[in-house]
Amino acid sequence: DTAVSQTPKYLVTQMGNDKSIKCEQNLGHDTMYWYKQDSKKFLKIMFSYNNKELIINETVPNRFSPKSPDKAHLNLHINSLELGDSAVYFCASSRGGYEQFFGPGTRLTVL
Amino acid sequence: EDQVTQSPEALRLQEGESSSLNCSYTVSGLRGLFWYRQDPGKGPEFLFTLYSAGEEKEKERLKATLTKKESFLHITAPKPEDSATYLCAGGLYGGSQGNLIFGKGTKLSVKP
Numbered sequence: 001d002t003a004v005s006q007t008p009k010y011l012v013t014q015m016g017n018d019k020s021i022k023c024e025q026n027l028g029h030d031t032m033y034w035y036k037q038d039s040k041k042f043l044k045i046m047f048s049y050n051n052k053e054l055i056i057n058e059t060v061p062n063r064f065s066p067k068s069p070d071k072a073h074l075n076l077h078i079n080s081l082e083l084g085d086s087a088v089y090f091c092a093s094s095r096g097g098y099e100q101f102f103g104p105g106t107r108l109t110v111l
Numbered sequence: 112e113d114q115v116t117q118s119p120e121a122l123r124l125q126e127g128e129s130s131s132l133n134c135s136y137t138v139s140g141l142r143g144l145f146w147y148r149q150d151p152g153k154g155p156e157f158l159f160t161l162y163s164a165g166e167e168k169e170k171e172r173l174k175a176t177l178t179k180k181e182s183f184l185h186i187t188a189p190k191p192e193d194s195a196t197y198l199c200a201g202g203l204y205g206g207s208q209g210n211l212i213f214g215k216g217t218k219l220s221v222k223p
Contacts (some may be wrong), residue, residue, distance in 0.1 A: 018196070043155070043198065043213040056210050064151025071163050090154050094209050098202045106175055 003027050004021075004103035006091050012109045013081055021076045021106045024089030031055075032074040033100065034066060035090040043090070049074055050096060086110045113138045115201050124221050127188045132196035132217045134199030135181040142202035144182045145211065146175050149196045151181045158197075 004025045013019055025032060034046040049057035052068045063079045075093060088107050092100040101108070113196055115136045136144065143162045147155035159168040161177035168175045172193060174185040184197055196218045200211040 033209065040215065041196065042215050044211060045212075048209060092154070096209060098143055098200075098209050098211060099157045099160065100155075100158070100209060100211070105152075105154055 004091055004093055006089075006106050007104040008106060010107050012111065013067055015081055015083060017081050018077070018079045019108070019109075020078070020080060021089055021091075023074045023076070023095040023103060024096060025072055025091075025101070027093055027101060027104075029093040029095055030071055031094050031096045031100070032068065032071070033092040033094075033101075034074065037088045037090060037105070041089070047076075048061075058078065060090050078098075081108075081110045083110050092107050113201065113203065114211055115199055115210050117217050119186035119217060122220070123217045124186075124189055124219070126190055126221055127223050129185070129187045131148070131186070132158055132184040132197055132199075132219070133181060134184070134214055136192075136199075136201045138201040138203065139211065140204065142204065144176050144177050145200045145202060146182070147198040147200065147213075149198055155198055164206065186219070189219075191221045191223050194216070194219055194221045 005102045009024045031050045033048045037043045046060050049068045066076045068074045087104045090105045091103040094100040118133045132163040149155040154167045161173040164179045172187050177185045196216040198216045203210040
């Protein structure tokens with residue numbers, strides 16, 4: 001059984017488009033995260049939700065909007081995609097601490 | 112500025128050749144030091160938590176240690192399956208938030 005799953009695995013799109021990435025966890029965790037890993041493999045936190053409430057919101061353009069319909073799901077919507085948004089996006093979950101379980105990642109390519 | 116720096120960027124070892132990976136940090140209000148392993152095309156996988164200087168944790172061929180300014184991941188008699196990128200991360204703010212600041216990682220290759 002997959003603990004943290006993301007869809008799609010690959011996403012290729014044109015500049016200016018709007019896209020969404022979905023994440024689901026079946027671990028019963030209360031906290032979920034979105035990370036961005038750029039071309040230099042640098043992994044950086046973007047957002048964190050605890051029980052559907054936003055608790056971490058790092059310096060991210062407001063074109064990025066997370067949405068948590070329930071504590072098992074955290075989706076990431078990106079408006080007006082730019083070339084610099086190309087990266088691998090990871091979803092993760094935890095019981096609220098630092099031991100986090102990551103999904104397989106979504107590779108976003110903006111052309 | 113909070114920062115986590117890992118060295119070397121890449122490390123090539125022969126099977127059985129022991130070595131260490133370094134993680135130095137300047138994080139105000141550090142809430143622990145964490146090691147993760149990342150295989151190509153996959154998400155990071157949690158390995159160790161270290162909270163206090165002098166603390167050590169072990170798992171198979173890996174041992175993580177912590178001082179006041181750095182952490183080491185010692186790999187004893189590595190095998191090819193240990194090949195991966197090892198990420199070090201510092202925990203920020205309150206523990207319940209889970210805010211991690213990651214280093215850029217050390218890519219380890221172990222040749223048979």
